[in-house]
Amino acid sequence: MYRSAVWDEPLLKELEEIKKAHYTPQSVLPDSLQRKTPLNIPDLDETQVMRHFFHLSQMNYGIESGIYPLGSCTMKYNPKICEEISHWEQFILLHPYQDESTTQGTLRMMHELEQMLCEITGMDHFTLQPAAGAQGEFTGLLLTRAYHESNKDFNRDEIILPDTSHGTNPASAAMAGYKVIEIPSTKDGTIDVGILEKVLSEKTACFMLTNPNTLGIFESEIDDIARLVHKAGALLYYDGANMNAIMGKARPGDMGFDIVHLNLHKTFSTPHGGGGPGSGPVGVKEKLKRFLPVPRIMKKDDSYYFDYDYPDSIGKIKAAYGNISVILKAYIYILLMGGNGLKEASEIAVLNANYMKKKLVDSKLFELPYKMLRKHEFVISCERLFSNKGIRALDIGKRLLDYGLHPPTVYFPLIVKEALMIEPTESESKKTLDFYIDTLLKIAQEDPTIIKSAPYNTVVRRIDEIGAVKNPILTWKTLEKIGKS
Amino acid sequence: MQFIPNSPLKNTMLKELEYHDINDLFSDIPQKIRVKNLHLPQGRSQQEVEEHMRLLAQQNKSFCEMPSFLGGGMKPHYIPAVVKSVISRSEFYTAYTPYQPETSQGFLQAIFEYQSLIAELAGMDVSNASLYDGATAVGEAALMCTRINKRKTFVIPSNISWEKKSILRNYTKGAGIRIKEVTYDKKTGTIDLESLKNTIDTDTAGFYLENPNFFGVFEDRVDEIHSILQKNQSMFVVGIDPLSLGICKSPGEYGADIVIGEGKNLGNSLDFGGSTLGIFACKNAFLRQIPGRIIGMTKDQQGKQAFCMTFQTREQHIRREKATSNICTNEGLCMLAAATYLSWLGSKGLHELGMINFKRGQDLEKKIIALPGFTKMFSGVHFNEFVIRCPDAKKTHNHLLRQGLQGGLLLQQWYPALMNCMLFGITELHSEESIERLIAHLKEAY
Numbered sequence: 055m056y057r058s059a060v061w062d063e064p065l066l067k068e069l070e071e072i073k074k075a076h077y078t079p080q081s082v083l084p085d086s087l088q089r090k091t092p093l094n095i096p097d098l099d100e101t102q103v104m105r106h107f108f109h110l111s112q113m114n115y116g117i118e119s120g121i122y123p124l125g126s127c128t129m130k131y132n133p134k135i136c137e138e139i140s141h142w143e144q145f146i147l148l149h150p151y152q153d154e155s156t157t158q159g160t161l162r163m164m165h166e167l168e169q170m171l172c173e174i175t176g177m178d179h180f181t182l183q184p185a186a187g188a189q190g191e192f193t194g195l196l197l198t199r200a201y202h203e204s205n206k207d208f209n210r211d212e213i214i215l216p217d218t219s220h221g222t223n224p225a226s227a228a229m230a231g232y233k234v235i236e237i238p239s240t241k242d243g244t245i246d247v248g249i250l251e252k253v254l255s256e257k258t259a260c261f262m263l264t265n266p267n268t269l270g271i272f273e274s275e276i277d278d279i280a281r282l283v284h285k286a287g288a289l290l291y292y293d294g295a296n297m298n299a300i301m302g303k304a305r306p307g308d309m310g311f312d313i314v315h316l317n318l319h320k321t322f323s324t325p326h327g328g329g330g331p332g333s334g335p336v337g338v339k340e341k342l343k344r345f346l347p348v349p350r351i352m353k354k355d356d357s358y359y360f361d362y363d364y365p366d367s368i369g370k371i372k373a374a375y376g377n378i379s380v381i382l383k384a385y386i387y388i389l390l391m392g393g394n395g396l397k398e399a400s401e402i403a404v405l406n407a408n409y410m411k412k413k414l415v416d417s418k419l420f421e422l423p424y425k426m427l428r429k430h431e432f433v434i435s436c437e438r439l440f441s442n443k444g445i446r447a448l449d450i451g452k453r454l455l456d457y458g459l460h461p462p463t464v465y466f467p468l469i470v471k472e473a474l475m476i477e478p479t480e481s482e483s484k485k486t487l488d489f490y491i492d493t494l495l496k497i498a499q500e501d502p503t504i505i506k507s508a509p510y511n512t513v514v515r516r517i518d519e520i521g522a523v524k525n526p527i528l529t530w531k532t533l534e535k536i537g538k539s
Numbered sequence: 540m541q542f543i544p545n546s547p548l549k550n551t552m553l554k555e556l557e558y559h560d561i562n563d564l565f566s567d568i569p570q571k572i573r574v575k576n577l578h579l580p581q582g583r584s585q586q587e588v589e590e591h592m593r594l595l596a597q598q599n600k601s602f603c604e605m606p607s608f609l610g611g612g613m614k615p616h617y618i619p620a621v622v623k624s625v626i627s628r629s630e631f632y633t634a635y636t637p638y639q640p641e642t643s644q645g646f647l648q649a650i651f652e653y654q655s656l657i658a659e660l661a662g663m664d665v666s667n668a669s670l671y672d673g674a675t676a677v678g679e680a681a682l683m684c685t686r687i688n689k690r691k692t693f694v695i696p697s698n699i700s701w702e703k704k705s706i707l708r709n710y711t712k713g714a715g716i717r718i719k720e721v722t723y724d725k726k727t728g729t730i731d732l733e734s735l736k737n738t739i740d741t742d743t744a745g746f747y748l749e750n751p752n753f754f755g756v757f758e759d760r761v762d763e764i765h766s767i768l769q770k771n772q773s774m775f776v777v778g779i780d781p782l783s784l785g786i787c788k789s790p791g792e793y794g795a796d797i798v799i800g801e802g803k804n805l806g807n808s809l810d811f812g813g814s815t816l817g818i819f820a821c822k823n824a825f826l827r828q829i830p831g832r833i834i835g836m837t838k839d840q841q842g843k844q845a846f847c848m849t850f851q852t853r854e855q856h857i858r859r860e861k862a863t864s865n866i867c868t869n870e871g872l873c874m875l876a877a878a879t880y881l882s883w884l885g886s887k888g889l890h891e892l893g894m895i896n897f898k899r900g901q902d903l904e905k906k907i908i909a910l911p912g913f914t915k916m917f918s919g920v921h922f923n924e925f926v927i928r929c930p931d932a933k934k935t936h937n938h939l940l941r942q943g944l945q946g947g948l949l950l951q952q953w954y955p956a957l958m959n960c961m962l963f964g965i966t967e968l969h970s971e972e973s974i975e976r977l978i979a980h981l982k983e984a985y
Contacts, residue, residue, distance in 0.1 A: 058642070095881060153940055375811065391582050393577035
């Protein structure tokens with residue numbers, strides 16, 4: 055029986071301070087600059103600090119705790135060797151502005167990774183600068199604007215995307231100053247090419263698409279889609295969050311995509327870090343090369359250098375050159391896997407997903423809306439369970455926690471009612487998949503009153519999220535104020 | 540194949556699914572666009588890859604092999620082993636964004652601690668859970684100002700890094716925001732108040748002040764700056780170096796509305812400019828306009844203290860195109876390093892570290908300007924970075940490099956007015972020996 059470690063861990067602020075007595079701030083700055091309010095950060099001993107964060111770590115679930123099948127998140131195993139090498143002094147202790155002659159190893163790594171990503175995606179050029187997928191999208195849309203403006207085409211102010219798209223797609227489009235047009239999917243869960251054709255116009259800047267989409271369905275009509283988008287003079291954007299489905303099987307560049315972003319922290323196994331640092335490289339076709347962020351990493355003879363001489367470049371999108379240690383881990387991962395290994399990863403990721411899907415659908419306890427064949431992820435609906443027993447997707451997710459399993463993504467994509475979006479990845483063994491399936495089926499048959507109050511075996515029970523908004527406590531300071539009043 | 544446990548079971552599983560071939564699972568991909576293989580080298584063993592990586596590593600010169608005195612914001616600092624130990628806990632570093640709070644209480648509490656620490660340092664009420672870096676934080680701050688007061692001009696000092704200017708332009712272009720610049724006082728290196736007065740008006744959404752600024756100089760007339768902004772009801776955005784706040788007054792003490800900054804100096808490695816941490820804090824009044832994730836304290840159904848993501852209706856996964864920002868993945872682990880680092884230092888440690896950095900900055904400057912031909916560019920009080928005019932900056936740079944040293948940052952490429960100027964930076968990490976070598980080689984360069 056699974057039980058989470060439970061510590062009644064106080065806040066740092068509530069730990070007993072030990073050093074304060076010996077401390078009198080000195081003043082060295084002119085009075086106008088001098089800090090007047092003393093800092094109120096606890097003075098602790100290292101043992102207290104370590105034990106505090108150690109306790110916290112034990113109350114957190116990571117990929118080494120168990121399966122983590124969040125749909126569209128590609129939570130695969132993070133090889134230890136990538137982690138270890140990324141901490142080597144010669145990689146980690148480099149200043150971004152030190153002379154290029156002293157960073158040739160890292161420059162070579164970056165240059166080679168760009169080439170590898172070009173081969174994997176079928177694109178012509180890559181930039182590693184964006185810090186995450188959403189920033190990759192934003193970069194892609196800045197490139198889109200630069201491209202149209204360079205063609206003296208100033209009226210394209212619309213971005214089209216499907217109703218299955220990730221939330222970051224419309225958010226990035228809005229941030230780049232575009233109007234967002236969302237189109238409904240067909241009854242197969244794919245792009246409605248007829249509707250797309252109607253919506254495309256001389257105002258369309260770009261069509262953003264994830265392929266396979268967030269239902270895990272491959273957009274088989276991609277050829278027609280690309281043709282129509284280009285006929286309208288717009289660009290085709292590939293959200294690479296689902297790239298783990300098709301490595302070595304098909305490439306966005308061959309499908310007609312003009313811009314691609316990848317999530318190195320998904321497909322290329324770099325750890326998610328509890329929400330970053332990530333890396334969202336962007337690849338483009340030749341016609342967009344001159345707009346890419348600077349600097350570009352170039353090779354001349356046997357040496358590598360930064361090239362800033364791109365007058366049409368959009369400039370910079372992030373400080374320095376990207377999240378280098380993440381980029382380094384992805385490079386190591388690709389070397390370990392090789393072309394054959396990446397292909398195998400996608401094949402088994404798809405096999406695992408279809409295996410789980412079949413077992414769950416065969417049980418008749420869950421429904422699978424839309425097409426049968428899925429790629430690396432699938433979305434089942436708990437609608438029947440909801441109408442028969444009042445059990446919601448959220449309840450099932452919470453109950454999974456009691457069995458030591460991480461829930462799938464819930465309530466996404468928005469077009470599926472009571473959605474459970476499952477992406478097992480290639481990292482999980484058949485035994486683990488079977489246990490997950492069996493547990494889901496068991497839960498579906500459990501007493502609804504038990505499920506609706508789950509979880510029981512976690513650090514805390516179900517959380518009052520509404521209360522967190524009604525009475526916001528976001529810092530120690532607020533907490534102290536409330537205490538006083 | 541390594542890391543793929545089901546590889547040997549491929550055929551068994553396919554059979555169970557009533558498929559014959561793995562390609563049957565990809566039958567929905569049109570033939571025309573299918574590829575057979577990737578033209579990449581075959582996979583290699585861990586040992587082989589490690590050997591290859593050693594070769595690459597040998598082509599880099601780390602701070603330990605080649606001390607660097609580069610300024611420009613990012614500098615090497617001592618990272619206590621406890622920080623490395625905490626961020627190496629795989630429960631932390633391999634976790635996803637804490638969407639399932641019951642099984643992410645550890646990370647959520649750590650973010651709450653971080654928010655508290657940053658709010659305390661900055662003198663603000665609230666902080667988010669981090670942005671990508673200090674440079675994109677300027678862009679997000681500008682967007683937030685215009686959301687708050689619906690004005691369309693954002694003002695910056697002309698002496699912020701060219702990278703930040705470029706990023707700011709990219710972040711604000713879509714929203715149609717005009718960027719205006721105020722000049723700096725050529726003597727002191729601080730904001731020219733006349734220029735500021737002439738630029739700020741009732742169309743100004745906000746003004747971004749960097750303190751210490753790009754030249755390393757502290758802005759000492761912050762109260763006057765604040766009152767100019769107040770008169771025009773413009774937002775006051777302040778960019779900080781968090782390590783200066785152990786000795787220097789916090790932006791909250793001089794009227795800032797939003798405080799941002801690069802937080803990588805808090806326990807994160809240089810990482811060739813990666814592993815960045817965008818600090819973003821503000822006054823309570825603007826809580827609902829903050830970009831990115833925020834963690835709140837609440838209770839579970841049994842009344843036990845608990846943490847969760849909150850005010851999520853600002854975020855892209857709920858609000859889509861109406862979100863306050865597109866940010867999703869931020870810099871979680873860098874934030875955790877910062878929280879650990881700050882709790883290890885405590886108020887006392889932060890004060891001492893601020894003092895050491897300040898003093899070393901003054902000492903190094905004195906030593907350099909004692910050399911013939913090297914002059915101080917700005918008279919303003921500086922922290923641990925400062926600008927020096929050399930007889931010939933390029934020559935100096937090349938000479939130092941030959942001696943195994945990296946000198947200051949060459950400014951002339953981006954700031955033509957600062958011909959032959961170098962931006963030097965120093966921290967507690969530089970050894971006395973490396974400082975002596977720097978001085979000796981600067982001297983003999985001419």
